[in-house]
Amino acid sequence: MIQVDGLSKIYRVAEKQPGFAGTLRHFLRRRTRDVVAVQDVSFQIEPGEMVGFLGANGAGKTTTLKMLCGLIHPSSGRVQVGGFSPQRRQAEFLRRITLVMGQKQQLLWDLPPMDSLRVNAAVYGIPDGVARRRISELADLLELGEELTRPVRKLSLGQRMKAELLAALLHEPEVLFLDEPTLGLDVNAQARVRKFLAEYNRRTGATVLLTSHYMADITALCPRVLLIHQGRLFHDGPLEALAEQLAPEREVRLELESPVAPDALEGLGRLEQLEGCDVRLLVPRDQLTAVVAQLLDRFPVRDLDVTDPPIEELIGGLFRQGRV
Amino acid sequence: MGRYWRTLRRFWSTALAVQLEYQANVLIELLAVAMSLSGSLFLLSLFYGPDQTLGGWSWAQALMVQGLYTVFDGMASTWLRPNLGAIVTHVREGTLDFVLLKPIDSQFWLSLRTLSPAGLPEIGLGLALLAWGSLQAGVVLTLPTLLMVLVMLLAGGLILYSLWFLIAATSIWFVKTWNATEVLRALLASGRYPLNAYPPALRLLFTVVLPVAFLTTVPAQVLLGAAGAPMLLAGLGLAVVFFAAARSFWLFALRFYTSASS
Numbered sequence: 001m002i003q004v005d006g007l008s009k010i011y012r013v014a015e016k017q018p019g020f021a022g023t024l025r026h027f028l029r030r031r032t033r034d035v036v037a038v039q040d041v042s043f044q045i046e047p048g049e050m051v052g053f054l055g056a057n058g059a060g061k062t063t064t065l066k067m068l069c070g071l072i073h074p075s076s077g078r079v080q081v082g083g084f085s086p087q088r089r090q091a092e093f094l095r096r097i098t099l100v101m102g103q104k105q106q107l108l109w110d111l112p113p114m115d116s117l118r119v120n121a122a123v124y125g126i127p128d129g130v131a132r133r134r135i136s137e138l139a140d141l142l143e144l145g146e147e148l149t150r151p152v153r154k155l156s157l158g159q160r161m162k163a164e165l166l167a168a169l170l171h172e173p174e175v176l177f178l179d180e181p182t183l184g185l186d187v188n189a190q191a192r193v194r195k196f197l198a199e200y201n202r203r204t205g206a207t208v209l210l211t212s213h214y215m216a217d218i219t220a221l222c223p224r225v226l227l228i229h230q231g232r233l234f235h236d237g238p239l240e241a242l243a244e245q246l247a248p249e250r251e252v253r254l255e256l257e258s259p260v261a262p263d264a265l266e267g268l269g270r271l272e273q274l275e276g277c278d279v280r281l282l283v284p285r286d287q288l289t290a291v292v293a294q295l296l297d298r299f300p301v302r303d304l305d306v307t308d309p310p311i312e313e314l315i316g317g318l319f320r321q322g323r324v
Numbered sequence: 325m326g327r328y329w330r331t332l333r334r335f336w337s338t339a340l341a342v343q344l345e346y347q348a349n350v351l352i353e354l355l356a357v358a359m360s361l362s363g364s365l366f367l368l369s370l371f372y373g374p375d376q377t378l379g380g381w382s383w384a385q386a387l388m389v390q391g392l393y394t395v396f397d398g399m400a401s402t403w404l405r406p407n408l409g410a411i412v413t414h415v416r417e418g419t420l421d422f423v424l425l426k427p428i429d430s431q432f433w434l435s436l437r438t439l440s441p442a443g444l445p446e447i448g449l450g451l452a453l454l455a456w457g458s459l460q461a462g463v464v465l466t467l468p469t470l471l472m473v474l475v476m477l478l479a480g481g482l483i484l485y486s487l488w489f490l491i492a493a494t495s496i497w498f499v500k501t502w503n504a505t506e507v508l509r510a511l512l513a514s515g516r517y518p519l520n521a522y523p524p525a526l527r528l529l530f531t532v533v534l535p536v537a538f539l540t541t542v543p544a545q546v547l548l549g550a551a552g553a554p555m556l557l558a559g560l561g562l563a564v565v566f567f568a569a570a571r572s573f574w575l576f577a578l579r580f581y582t583s584a585s586s
Contacts, residue, residue, distance in 0.1 A: 066421075069425060070425075070582070071421050071424060071425070071582060072582055073582050087582065089424065089425075091427035091428075092427075094425055094426065094427040095427050097425070098425075099421065099422075099425055101418075101421070104417065104418055104419055104421070104422070105419075106419065106422040108338060108342065110342045110345045110346075111338055111341055111342055111345070115338045115341060116338075118334055118338075119331070119334045119335065119338055121334075122327065122330045122331040122333075122334040123327075123331050123426050123427070123428050123433075124426075124427065125327040125330075151345070
């Protein structure tokens with residue numbers, strides 16, 4: 001469904017020195033330099049796949065996504081989506097894709113989402129009856145009801161995002177490009193959006209490419225992930241492999257009833273921090289359950305917490321370790 | 325074509341709904357139009373004593389020009405400013421992406437997405453002023469003249485739109501172009517007086533480079549029987565040229581946008 005070969009994008013950016021003198025010089029004579037946003041990226045996505053697109057800020061995720069929708073022309077390389085060349089933005093191609101951006105909205109701010117939906121129906125040439133049926137189906141899935149007839153400005157962020165999704169899916173696209181669709185949502189709203197995307201993918205067989213800062217989005221939805229770093233594709237494969245590669249250890253935080261000596265924790269993972277009753281341990285994934293059981297058994301534990309470091313940290317750590 | 329028509333109806337019905345969300349705003353805009361019109365009529369009356377003319381135009385004839393100016397100014401408030409002004413916002417906030425991903429012509433979307441009905445009374449006032457001025461100036465309205473005036477108004481509208489769109493399209497490079505459209509509005513304001521009231525150099529500028537003359541003075545001349553078919557053709561020709569320029573410039577700008585934006 002999506003085929004990318006040797007894709008690169010180089011931007012020419014202006015350089016400006018700080019301060020007034022810098023501004024003046026910048027205004028009179030612009031100095032530019034080339035920045036490589038995406039470099040020689042290749043991958044293939046089969047119809048119906050849900051693929052997570054990971055990377056730190058500025059890694060080139062959004063640029064790649066925009067090249068896939070045809071909003072940006074590649075500097076070199078080849079992109080095909082559903083047999084189309086995106087950059088030509090033919091109407092037939094545009095009818096098959098959709099782009100959802102968590103930080104931008106297409107719904108009219110002052111009107112209920114229903115009005116924007118009717119505009120989209122007309123733009124995509126969807127007959128009224130069909131549009132009504134699709135809206136009610138999608139609204140059911142998204143658990144949207146009277147929100148559709150309330151002005152967008154009066155909706156919560158979560159409701160607004162769900163309405164955005166409805167607007168983006170009204171034309172039943174075959175390929176979904178989702179750029180941070182859960183950005184800024186609370187945990188419940190994130191979970192609902194995730195549930196919806198999984199269900200939508202199951203029902204329609206749509207291909208989904210999703211970027212997110214929240215690891216939970218990716219773990220819940222995407223069996224396969226692409227990791228991009230500094231414009232290059234670094235990992236393409238199952239999430240487990242990446243997680244193990246990135247974070248072979250998990251962090252265990254303990255709050256004890258009484259302080260312990262460091263020796264007492266010998267053999268229970270790597271001790272990162274010990275301050276009075278607060279303990280922080282790094283435990284290899286495969287020993288996690290055994291270690292937690294021992295901890296609970298041996299010590300008076302007041303609180304215990306097991307976390308994965310945030311994805312940004314994992315990726316950052318990976319590249320600091322020079323494993324590229 | 326049916327799809328574009330249906331889209332247009334949806335565009336405008338939502339635009340109307342947005343306006344009605346803010347009732348007070350509609351009243352305020354109406355008030356502003358009335359005040360601005362009476363202000364410019366007062367200004368115009370200062371030029372005229374009893375039996376005086378301005379560049380060979382009598383008071384009644386000058387009123388016709390003023391009426392035509394008011395029509396175009398109303399058109400700018402109703403149609404051009406709300407739509408073409410939004411292009412800047414689209415570029416700055418990145419929502420232009422949504423427009424470009426719709427299977428519909430982006431220039432169509434950006435040019436006709438909304439309407440501000442608050443400008444409609446101004447168009448009505450302008451037409452009334454034009455009618456009253458014509459009556460005073462002793463214009464005899466025949467069907468051919470009426471048709472010619474209508475064609476000239478359409479051509480004038482197209483010229484103004486194309487100029488405005490050209491400037492708005494440059495926001496793809498400069499992002500902020502509000503000031504430039506304000507300059508255009510000021511230029512349009514120069515059309516509130518008959519062309520002959522200006523020195524020859526400005527007359528040339530307003531006819532050829534920024535054809536404000538074709539918006540107001542020429543249609544008035546058509547009504548007065550002072551301009552014929554050649555002027556009409558010139559006006560139409562200019563309209564086509566300007567529109568073609570705006571269209572090709574937009575396509576060029578898009579090519580730039582899609583190969584440069586992030």
